[in-house]
Amino acid sequence: MLETISIIIPIYNVESYLRKCLDSIIEQSFPYFELLLINDGSTDASAHICQEYVEKDDRIRYFEKENGGVSSARNFGIKHSRGEYITFIDSDDWIEPNYLEILYKTIKEQEADIVVTNYYTFREEDAMFLFHVAETNEPLVFQPNDTFFNYMFSTFGTDIAWGSSWSKLFKKSLFDRLCFSEDISWAEDFDLMYKLFLISERIIYLHKAPYCYRDRGDSASKAPGEEPICQSLKVSENRLLNLALVGIDLTEARKHHIGLLQWMKYNMGTVWDMSDTVTYKKIENQLWLLNLDK
Numbered sequence: 001m002l003e004t005i006s007i008i009i010p011i012y013n014v015e016s017y018l019r020k021c022l023d024s025i026i027e028q029s030f031p032y033f034e035l036l037l038i039n040d041g042s043t044d045a046s047a048h049i050c051q052e053y054v055e056k057d058d059r060i061r062y063f064e065k066e067n068g069g070v071s072s073a074r075n076f077g078i079k080h081s082r083g084e085y086i087t088f089i090d091s092d093d094w095i096e097p098n099y100l101e102i103l104y105k106t107i108k109e110q111e112a113d114i115v116v117t118n119y120y121t122f123r124e125e126d127a128m129f130l131f132h133v134a135e136t137n138e139p140l141v142f143q144p145n146d147t148f149f150n151y152m153f154s155t156f157g158t159d160i161a162w163g164s165s166w167s168k169l170f171k172k173s174l175f176d177r178l179c180f181s182e183d184i185s186w187a188e189d190f191d192l193m194y195k196l197f198l199i200s201e202r203i204i205y206l207h208k209a210p211y212c213y214r215d216r217g218d219s220a221s222k223a224p225g226e227e228p229i230c231q232s233l234k235v236s237e238n239r240l241l242n243l244a245l246v247g248i249d250l251t252e253a254r255k256h257h258i259g260l261l262q263w264m265k266y267n268m269g270t271v272w273d274m275s276d277t278v279t280y281k282k283i284e285n286q287l288w289l290l291n292l293d294k
Contacts, residue, residue: 008077041067071180153252
C-alpha cells in the first residue's frame with residue numbers, strides 16, 4: 001500500500017511558512033503517501049529546508065527546476081508522481097492530522113473520482129481564523145450535470161474550494177489527458193478544475209474542514225497588470241463556451257461571469273488606477289452589451 005497518495009507541493013520562496021506545512025504532512029495519521037517537493041527556482045532558504053526534511057523522512061522526494069510558475073511545478077509533480085491518487089497542497093498552507101485519512105477513506109468508500117473538502121482560513125493580517133458553517137454535515141454527492149455546476153457556481157463568491165487545486169483528492173488517471181495551463185498566471189486553478197469535474201463520474205463534497213488556507217493578504221490592493229486580468233477573463237469566457245458546448249445549464253455560470261466583470265471594473269476603476277486601459281474599456285463594453293452598465 002506504499003505511495004497510495006502523491007502529495008504535490010510547488011515551492012517558491014516560502015521559507016517563512018514551509019516548515020509548518022511540511023510538519024503537518026509528516027504527522028498525518030494516514031502514512032501511505034509520497035511527498036513531492038517541487039522547488040521552482042527559489043532564491044531564499046526554501047531549498048535548505050526541503051533538504052532538511054528529505055533527510056528526516058524517506059517518503060519525501062525533492063526536485064529542483066528553473067522557475068516556470070506554479071502550474072509548471074504542479075505539472076512536473078504530476079509527471080513524476082507514483083501514487084494512485086493525487087492531492088495538491090500550497091506551501092504556505094497546512095493540513096490537520098486526519099486530512100489524508102478522511103480523503104482516502106471517502107474516495108474509496110464512495111467510489112468517487114474527486115473528493116473535495118471544506119476548509120478554514122487563517123487571515124494573516126490580524127491572525128484571525130475564519131470558518132464556513134454548514135447547515136448539515138452530510139456529504140454532498142454529485143455527478144457533473146446541471147445541478148452540480150449550478151451549485152458550484154452559486155458558491156464561488158463565498159467558497160473558493162471549488163475553483164482551487166487544494167483541498168481535494170483526485171484519481172491520478174484524470175490527469176492522463178489534462179494538465180495545468182502553464183501560460184496562465186491568474187485563475188490557473190479555475191481553468192483546470194471544471195474540466196476535471198466534467199470528466200468525472202462521481203464527485204463528493206465533505207463539510208469537514210481539515211485544510212487550512214493561509215490568506216496572506218498581499219494582493220488585494222496591488223494592481224496585477226493587464227495581462228493577468230485578460231487571462232482571468234479569458235478563462236471565464238472559455239469555461240462558459242465549453243460548458244455550453246456540452247449542454248450544461250449556464251444560469252449560475254453566467255451570474256458568476258457577470259460578477260467577475262463587475263468586480264474587475266470596480267477594482268480597475270477605483271483601486272488599481274487602470275481605467276484608461278484597453279482591458280477596462282473592453283469590460284465596460286461587455287457590461288453595456290449585457291445591459292448592466294447603463
